[in-house]
Amino acid sequence: MxxxxxxxxxxxxxxxxxxxxxxxxxxxxxxxxxxxxxxxxxxxxxxxxxxxxxxxxxxxxxxxxxxxxxxxxxxxxxxxxxxxxxxxxxxxxxxxxxxxxxxxxxxxxxxxxxxxxxxxxxxxxxxxxxxxxxxxxxxxxxxxxxxxxxxxxxxxxxxxxxxxxxxxxxxxxxxxxxxxxxxxxxxxxxxxxxxxxxxxxxxxxxxxxxxxxxxxxxxxxxxxxxxxxxxxxxxxxxxxxxxQGFLFGRPSPLLPYTPTETWSLPALRAGGHGSCRSPFDVVTGNSAMHTARKPTLLAISRFLEDHARHSKDTPMVLTALQDGANFGLPTRRRYAALAETSPLVAVFGANVTPHQSAGVRIVTHDATDVLSSQWIVVTLGPHTAAALVAHERAGQGAACDDDREFDFVVTHDRAVITAVASALLNRIP
Known part of the structure; x- marks a missing residue:
């Protein structure tokens, strides 16, 4: 209003x-x-x-x-x-x-x-x-x-x-x-x-x-x-x-006749995806886990982003990047480009400034939030389903930023990806 x-x-x-x-x-x-x-x-x-x-x-x-x-x-x-x-x-x-x-x-x-x-x-x-x-x-x-x-x-x-x-x-x-x-x-x-x-x-x-x-x-x-x-x-x-349509009948203020055939709706779906779980909790136990340093995850993320950018079915893109320091100008430009074609592009992180990137929904969280240790890129559309879901290993004491290690999963399982996406979407205010 x-x-x-x-x-x-x-x-x-x-x-x-x-x-x-x-x-x-x-x-x-x-x-x-x-x-x-x-x-x-x-x-x-x-x-x-x-x-x-x-x-x-x-x-x-x-x-x-x-x-x-x-x-x-x-x-x-x-x-x-x-x-x-x-x-x-x-x-x-x-x-x-x-x-x-x-x-x-x-x-x-x-x-x-x-x-x-x-x-x-x-x-x-x-x-x-x-x-x-x-x-x-x-x-x-x-x-x-x-x-x-x-x-x-x-x-x-x-x-x-x-x-x-x-x-x-x-x-x-x-x-x-x-x-x-x-x-x-x-x-x-x-x-x-x-x-x-x-x-x-x-x-x-x-x-x-x-x-x-x-x-x-x-x-x-x-x-x-x-x-x-x-x-x-x-x-x-x-x-x-x-x-439905005028071929079969126009809207009327009174029920014009009683249906002559009973029609059963499909079986009801199970309850919604567990929004209380973190994205990494969703994949734990569902997919094979691997370990890599930051440059490997960065390359996978770029691949998923590029694939979404050029996909014909314009998937939604949801990304958790830990902290706003990881949302620099080149990344902001990539995500603004994604938002030009994707129906929903959202970025989650601590210390991320709202309105940093045109068309991108920014969702901030506290530095102590569980997402602060997770690195996630989700692309989900009618014909696209891919996700990187990673968790930074605690207590590493890495000498430089590129030496940080993550346990991670790359999955194309649509049910798992949908659950990961739901866990993030439930955080959007």
């Missing part, structure tokens, strides 16, 4: 500006849930078109000039996202219960990455929805990486509550692809461009990344935006087994 110098306007994260001097607006009412009416769009089995459930969509029909994007942008700018998110979820489930949605039917409800999770213990509607339906929380694509701590807490809480997760509009931006391994959703919802745009190298790159993840983890693929038989053909080509 930002106000101009006159104090009369509010600017949202998407650059939209609202005039505060005009008094209470329709948006002020909308963010409290006034006028909110859930609409339901059928989710169908492909290719048969048999309805298996519905996605609940937030709408304000009495204020047709207000779309959900604008309402949620205003809620974010006025720090009311959590409250609005809860109202939308509770009313959506309540409307499904009231409308007689059959037991076991699939019910998708949208949830903002920036909102705190309100779970079964605190929401009667989430509890009842979980008991009666195949409840699916759909994490929207808005600003996924801007709210990482909240998002990761929400994913862990949903897992603990036994609620399935969908990642929405995957492929609309690199962020959603970068987080596939971290969130590991039961359901992947394809971005409309994969269904409606002509096939291209760009859509092939995105589609191949999604299909690779499905092959590894067994996620279910849902195609949205199916309006024609040509769109349906493209959805099937990308491996979608469920679909």
């Amino acid at each position: 930002a106000s101009d110098s006159k104090g009369g306007s509010l600017v949202g994260g998407n650059g939209v500006q609202w005039d505060l001097d005009s008094g209470r607006s329709d948006l002020d009412d909308a963010v409290t849930g006034e006028g909110l009416a859930p609409f339901f769009q059928p989710i169908v089995s492909l290719p048969s078109g048999t309805t298996v459930g519905f996605e609940a969509l937030a709408r304000w029909p009495r204020q047709p000039q207000l779309g959900p994007q604008e309402v949620f942008a205003y809620a974010a700018a006025t720090q009311q996202v959590t409250e609005l998110d809860r109202v939308c979820i509770d009313r959506s489930i309540a409307a499904a219960l009231r409308g007689g949605l059959r037991e076991g039917a699939l019910l998708g409800v949208n949830s903002e990455p920036a909102s705190d999770y309100t779970g079964r213990a605190d929401s009667e509607f989430v509890q009842r929805g979980h008991e009666k339906f195949s409840l699916l929380f759909e994490l929207t694509e808005r600003n996924l990486l801007e709210h990482l701590p909240t998002l990761l807490r929400k994913v862990a809480a949903l897992r603990a509550d036994g609620i399935a997760i969908a990642l929405d509009d995957v492929g609309d931006n690199p962020e959603s692809l970068a987080l596939l391994d971290i969130v590991c959703p039961e359901v992947i919802k394809l971005a409309n461009k994969l269904i409606q745009d002509p096939p291209s190298v760009d859509t092939a790159k995105t589609g191949a990344a999604i299909m690779a993840h499905r092959e590894r983890r067994g996620a279910l693929i849902v195609a949205e935006g199916i309006e024609t038989h040509e769109h349906l053909e493209q959805a099937l080509a990308w491996g979608a087994t469920l679909g």
Whole structure:
């Protein structure tokens, strides 16, 4: 949220500006849930078109000039996202219960990455929805990486509550692809461009990344935006087994019919990766350990950084470099170059100055933190998984900096790398 110098306007994260001097607006009412009416769009089995459930969509029909994007942008700018998110979820489930949605039917409800999770213990509607339906929380694509701590807490809480997760509009931006391994959703919802745009190298790159993840983890693929038989053909080509779109039914304020087919969601994923463990603890016992002096680790780090810089799938890059003294000008320039193409580049260290490198997230920690003895470079993307994880040997008394010795692992095990990445991502404020 930002106000101009006159104090009369509010600017949202998407650059939209609202005039505060005009008094209470329709948006002020909308963010409290006034006028909110859930609409339901059928989710169908492909290719048969048999309805298996519905996605609940937030709408304000009495204020047709207000779309959900604008309402949620205003809620974010006025720090009311959590409250609005809860109202939308509770009313959506309540409307499904009231409308007689059959037991076991699939019910998708949208949830903002920036909102705190309100779970079964605190929401009667989430509890009842979980008991009666195949409840699916759909994490929207808005600003996924801007709210990482909240998002990761929400994913862990949903897992603990036994609620399935969908990642929405995957492929609309690199962020959603970068987080596939971290969130590991039961359901992947394809971005409309994969269904409606002509096939291209760009859509092939995105589609191949999604299909690779499905092959590894067994996620279910849902195609949205199916309006024609040509769109349906493209959805099937990308491996979608469920679909939505005007070809099967438009959103409606009432449940138009009862699903005639029961659809089981994939088995729920295990709980989140142990964020309490340090990255080196993650690899200990999982990979062969070696010992080398600093120049060897420096060469491996440069190789991993260069590989990420030239990779076609633009992986995230996470680096722990012990101390800010190791983040000199050449390194800062390399990481600024990485940030030009990678969806997330983060550097962790003691005495690292924020904003030292354009586009790079700087995460400082105390010199006594366990990370101060660890040297880590992680590259993780749809087709990239490589990491150097090292721990400096204590009490060496090395004569010079290059003589410092480290126990280290170089791994390409995606599960191990994802756990290492999660341990670092949970530290981002």
